[in-house]
Amino acid sequence: MRILNLMLAKGRGGLERMAVRYHEALVAEGFEVLSVGHAKGVLAEKIKPEQFARLNSGFTGDPLAALSLKALAKRFQASLVIAHGNRAIALAGHPMAGLGRQSLGVVHNFRFKPSLTKLRTAIAVSPAVQAAITARYPRLDTHMLENFTALVMHPVKTFPLDRPRIGSLGRLHVNKGFDVLIRAIGQLRDRGTELSLLIAGDGPEKAALNTLITELKLEDRVTLTGWIEPADDFVASLDLFVLSSRVEPFGLVVAEAMAAGVPIVSTRIDGPRHILRDGELATLIPPEDPDALADALEALMQDWLPVLDRACHAQAHALETYGLIAGQTRLKSLINQFEPEN
Structure with a gap:
């Protein structure tokens, strides 16, 4: 399955980091992945050049960006689009992109917008976010997938010997x-x-x-x-x-x-x-x-x-x-539930 991983923010917070983790996890599980994002965003910095495409959106719902996204998805022959954050979700669901029915929106917080309902499915990062989505949009197909990362284990702390x-x-x-x-x-x-x-x-x-x-x-x-x-x-x-x-x-x-x-x-x-x-x-x-x-x-x-x-x-x-392995397993299991729609 070929997956387009879309995140348009330029910041370096949790949402941006998770877009990178999704790319890494999907590649590790054998999917073909193209990440799409801002030229100055974290995807551009962290993802291999051959697996990244630049797309700058001037504003939420930018029609020119929607057309560009449509062309990228067609060229890549994407089966699914995973959109992170409100701007990416709005663009994936834009009528000029034509990707709503093959798009999954990852909802990282409680600030989701009505554009989420234009997508096939919402993926919530926690039970509380899932409950909020379901309360607002009860007819929207919603799943819960907790965040994950490459955790680094250290010995559990001992008593502090100096000023804590x-x-x-x-x-x-x-x-x-x-x-x-x-x-x-x-x-x-x-x-x-x-x-x-x-x-x-x-x-x-x-x-x-x-x-x-x-x-x-x-x-x-x-x-x-x-x-x-x-x-x-x-x-x-x-x-x-x-x-x-x-x-x-x-x-x-x-x-x-x-x-x-x-x-x-x-x-x-x-x-x-x-x-x-x-x-x-x-x-x-x-x-x-x-x-x-x-x-x-x-x-x-x-x-x-x-x-x-x-x-x-x-x-x-x-x-x-x-941890990363646990997250990869959950993500693969979820993605495999979605057969590409014609």
Whole structure:
């Protein structure tokens, strides 16, 4: 089967990373794959030139881009199109592309649009996203396929010998709640708790976060490192990983921290709550609550033994469920359900 893997965003967040993972997994499972994306996007950077085609869309629903996509799909003789994100979904379902009935839309978050109904099937990355799609579009065929990646296993953390290193990773966006995390670190400083915080990532909230760090006089404790790629060694160097998001439909970085053997504190929101088995594998706290986050971090640092034991169980679960081989198997099984439509 020949599959066109479409992702038009230029960013470097979870959606963009998963488009690359889909390409790699499909190729590994024996499918012929052509990835199509922006000339400055992550697909152009990560995919072999002979397996990539450039397509820049001026705006959502761009008719010229739709015609270009139609030509690419015809030339490649694509049996299926897998579209990641709203712009790709809108283009695949555009009447001038004529690809709706052979297109599967991967829905990575809750911001999906009515253009999703123009496609054959929706693929949700979590039970919560699938439920949201079904509630809004009950007649749309919907499947659930959890995200996956090439997880890197490290020995489970031991007791920190020095000032604990707290860390987080992600796009510097308001949804990630890094401001809440920084305020929690300020509270711990005021309580006399020694620790450092490193946040790896970049994005539109960088200036605001730097301002907050200065206002709280945390320059000696909080560092914005910028993007770190690959991030495996960074995550493994931490004593605790914190996901402070306000919204997180999945949260693959949580699985990466689990595989690295790093204990986790996360907000109790849809994606991480599912991955962490509703608190069985990590400490969950309410979102938007720096007090609760500070309390949780302080409690964990005062009693490490059960924290590390839970990290062992979390690591085993992540490697079994969210690793590349497990993801490839699930993806192949799902794709094989879709016979090309004439």
